[in-house]
Amino acid sequence: MHVIYISYTAIKKLILIVTIKRVSLLIFIGLITAVTGYARADRDSLLLTSVDAMMHERFQEAETLMEQFVRKYPEDPVPVFFRGVLYWRQGSYMSGRRAFDAKSNDYWKKCIEICDSNLEEDADDSYSLFFKGGALGLIGTNQVMRKKYVRAGINAYKGIRNLQRAFELDPGYWDIYYGMGLYHVVAANTPGVVKFIQKILPIPTGDQDLGIEYLKISNEKGYFAPYMANSLLGFCFIYYDTNYDSAYFYLDDELSEYPENVSTIILALNLHAHESFNTGETDWTKFLHRIEMLENRVNQRKQRLKDYYWQKFRFFKGYCYFRLERYEEASLILNRFVLDYSDNELCGIAYLILGGIADLSWQRVHALTYYDKAAQYRNHGNLEHVLTQFNERPYSGESDIFYRGQYFDVPDRP
Numbered sequence: 001m002h003v004i005y006i007s008y009t010a011i012k013k014l015i016l017i018v019t020i021k022r023v024s025l026l027i028f029i030g031l032i033t034a035v036t037g038y039a040r041a042d043r044d045s046l047l048l049t050s051v052d053a054m055m056h057e058r059f060q061e062a063e064t065l066m067e068q069f070v071r072k073y074p075e076d077p078v079p080v081f082f083r084g085v086l087y088w089r090q091g092s093y094m095s096g097r098r099a100f101d102a103k104s105n106d107y108w109k110k111c112i113e114i115c116d117s118n119l120e121e122d123a124d125d126s127y128s129l130f131f132k133g134g135a136l137g138l139i140g141t142n143q144v145m146r147k148k149y150v151r152a153g154i155n156a157y158k159g160i161r162n163l164q165r166a167f168e169l170d171p172g173y174w175d176i177y178y179g180m181g182l183y184h185v186v187a188a189n190t191p192g193v194v195k196f197i198q199k200i201l202p203i204p205t206g207d208q209d210l211g212i213e214y215l216k217i218s219n220e221k222g223y224f225a226p227y228m229a230n231s232l233l234g235f236c237f238i239y240y241d242t243n244y245d246s247a248y249f250y251l252d253d254e255l256s257e258y259p260e261n262v263s264t265i266i267l268a269l270n271l272h273a274h275e276s277f278n279t280g281e282t283d284w285t286k287f288l289h290r291i292e293m294l295e296n297r298v299n300q301r302k303q304r305l306k307d308y309y310w311q312k313f314r315f316f317k318g319y320c321y322f323r324l325e326r327y328e329e330a331s332l333i334l335n336r337f338v339l340d341y342s343d344n345e346l347c348g349i350a351y352l353i354l355g356g357i358a359d360l361s362w363q364r365v366h367a368l369t370y371y372d373k374a375a376q377y378r379n380h381g382n383l384e385h386v387l388t389q390f391n392e393r394p395y396s397g398e399s400d401i402f403y404r405g406q407y408f409d410v411p412d413r414p
Helices: 008-055 059-072 078-091 097-121 126-145 149-169 176-188 192-200 208-221 226-239 244-257 262-279 284-301 307-323 327-340 347-360 364-375 381-392 398-408
Strands: none
Touching: 008 059, 008 078, 008 226, 059 078, 078 097, 078 126, 097 126, 126 149, 126 176, 149 176, 176 208, 176 226, 208 226, 226 244, 226 262, 244 262, 262 284, 262 307, 284 307, 307 327, 307 347, 327 347, 347 364
């Protein structure tokens, strides 16, 4: 039997070496954690700053910040995804939409490439699955607007599979609820041809109520989603599940934070227009203020707003003045409107209002001239229900009976 003797000095040296190695390891782990945390914080800060600039519609600043993000973190799909969103938002209201859509599609395709590269290394990367699904879904949305329904159906199929997989892997990743919600809302309100494609491909049919519930969850708990969920919820409560109070809740909230956001201003104006046409009332002062906000924003930036919007809101500006009993201003705007846009069907209502203004001033000859012009637009199908509502509203006096009677063949009442 061999006995090994270790001196006290040797034991002290051994303990010292082990201690140094342990401390070094702890320091190394701490440094890695700190660097990783710093990188994540740096990414988050850069991302949120760039998306915030986009929401305030400082597009050049947002573009510059996203370029910086791409250079620093080329493997991250988020800045490329949001660069697509940046062009998509501009194309929603500025002239030259096809050029904007082409740019947004290019960035979303690049986003898909980055996600695919990440997924080759980790097939269960819920982050990349989510943004790949989102990019496919938005490309499909553009294709629906171009009536390319088969391609849209194929991209919807691919997109929802990625979103569902991400959802299964990480149900606590609240941004995924935005993608799922958007899919369900759009799929539930697509044209019949798309519903036919849904039967051919194994694509889930949309559930509007579930989609809206998912959007609410993403808006309350998501990280990226709140930047887009407010306006989408507002849109849903205008056009799909009509609830004007809810629509105002979401759009007013977004405009309070991003008053420069032209696409949200336009959506809020469409809410006022929709409410006024369907109920006969809205907050006319607020409506007028928001039209002036739109004019100021667009003029300050020297943007080229789609002519469709200029015509529509120019008419509504005159209509607001009329409902606020500011007749001289209403007359000036609406006379210019019918002169500039004689082929717009809203001229029928504009002439009717101008006749009413003339009649309220007891200028009967002028009023009859306007009613005759209004009659030329009487058979426009899109105006029929609106004009009927004008006729069915309670009469407010003798002159009101007169001018509506001239237009609608309603007999005078004693």
